Every structure is written in C-alpha cells, then in structure tokens.
Amino acid sequence: FPVTITPGSWNVDFGGKSCGPLSFTGNGGTWTLQSNPTWVGSNNLSLTAGTLDLNGKTVDISAASNSTDFVISGATTKALIFNGAAVKCGNWNYSGSNLTLTEDTGSIEFVSAFSGGSETYNTVTTKSTANAPTINGACTISSYTQNGTANATNTLTISANPTFGTLTVAGNSATNRIHIKSDTKGTARTLTVNTAVVLSNVDLEDITGAGITWNLAAITGNSGDCGGNSGITFTTATTLYWLLS
Numbered sequence: 001f002p003v004t005i006t007p008g009s010w011n012v013d014f015g016g017k018s019c020g021p022l023s024f025t026g027n028g029g030t031w032t033l034q035s036n037p038t039w040v041g042s043n044n045l046s047l048t049a050g051t052l053d054l055n056g057k058t059v060d061i062s063a064a065s066n067s068t069d070f071v072i073s074g075a076t077t078k079a080l081i082f083n084g085a086a087v088k089c090g091n092w093n094y095s096g097s098n099l100t101l102t103e104d105t106g107s108i109e110f111v112s113a114f115s116g117g118s119e120t121y122n123t124v125t126t127k128s129t130a131n132a133p134t135i136n137g138a139c140t141i142s143s144y145t146q147n148g149t150a151n152a153t154n155t156l157t158i159s160a161n162p163t164f165g166t167l168t169v170a171g172n173s174a175t176n177r178i179h180i181k182s183d184t185k186g187t188a189r190t191l192t193v194n195t196a197v198v199l200s201n202v203d204l205e206d207i208t209g210a211g212i213t214w215n216l217a218a219i220t221g222n223s224g225d226c227g228g229n230s231g232i233t234f235t236t237a238t239t240l241y242w243l244l245s
Helices: none
Strands: 003-005 009-012 022-024 030-033 045-047 050-053 058-060 069-072 078-081 086-088 091-094 099-102 107-110 113-115 120-126 134-136 140-147 154-158 163-170 178-182 189-200 202-205 207-211 223-225
Touching: 091 107, 107 113, 163 178, 178 207
Parallel strands: 003 022, 009 030, 022 045, 030 050, 045 069, 050 078, 058 086, 069 091, 078 099, 086 107, 091 113, 107 120, 113 134, 120 140, 134 154, 140 163, 154 178, 163 189, 178 202, 189 207, 202 223
Antiparallel strands: none
C-alpha cells in the first residue's frame, strides 16, 4: 500500500518488511534510512521535498520489478544524500529542480533510462540484463559502465550532451555489438570524456567525441562508423568485393 513520509526528523527502519510505493515529501523533513528496504512489485520510490539520507544502504527497487523508478520531481527544495549507498532501479528519473545531490562514493544501477538532468553523479552502471539503455539530460557522470548482453540488438541511446570522467562500453562479442547512437537520427550528440574512453565491440552513429582523444582504431572487436560522427578515429574499413560467377 502507498506510504507517504511527511515532515519531521525521522530514522526509517524497514524492520525486514517489504514496501509498496514509498514517497518522501514535506518541507523541512529529514529522513535517514536505518536498513535496506525490500520492494514488492513495480512500485516507485519518490522524493519531492525535504532531505533523504540513504545512509550507505542498498536500495534495490529493481529486484522485484525492472519497471520500478527512483523519482525526484517538483520545484520544492530537496536533498538526496548517498553516504556510499547503492541504488538499483528500473529507471532513474530526475525531472524537477532545486535538488542538492550528494552522491560522493555512492552508485546507481539502472535498466532502461537514466534521466539525470544537469546534476553530477559518481558511478552509474547498467544492470547485467539491460540491452537498450538511454541516457537523458546534460548530466555529468564520473564513471559510466555498460556491458552488452549476448544478442545482436544492444544499443546505448543518447538524448542530450552528457559529460563523463570514464566511459566504458563493452559489447558482448564481435557479432553481439553495442550500437551507440543519438536518439534522433541525423542529429549529433556530443559525448565529452575527460579521463578515459574504454570501448570494445561497438558501432557509433551521430556521435561527436569530445574531451580527450577518441582513438578507436585498434579497440577489441574494432569500431564501426555508421555515419554522422565526428571527433573520432575509427578502425580502418576493409574493402570487400561481391563476385558474380
């Protein structure tokens, strides 16, 4: 059943019980998790006002359903503190304003969509079963990692111009590749990487490589130029012939 936690200064202990939808709201509220929550079904966790301290806990709302969202919304002043916490969700959905985000050494694992606004995040990864994630917003991510699954339709879709410290995208194999692409065909998205570009078994389309040098000429599994790219050195193409007999 829905639970709304309102203003006050509260220590929140789930006591081993499972949660349905959970909403933290109210000006001046401060809530500090004392245990790891357990989720039931496709129910969201939301923060609309006040301060939520995850206190180093594992907040795995994707264990019950990959369609669960961690939602931060509204224009009211709010704060989210990780303190080393690990959040696992179907979608990370920040669509509001007036957020103070302190992710420090925390991490976020998602399945389908990461909508980060213009905030700065520490470690973001995709779940091992994710094969078509999307990154929305001009956010900054210190370390992003996606490991492809064993199928030929893996993608990473970019809808804005994010910035990364280290960008790691690894296709499963030379045949089961990851297609890194803009959400709008013909509209290039700029990926700025400041520390390291670590790619393997990938093809790119409508991507502008910025920041450090993007030299993908000799990466594992080679790199494919699907058009619309700039600022990237790709694997030299091989000339092939069709012979008629």
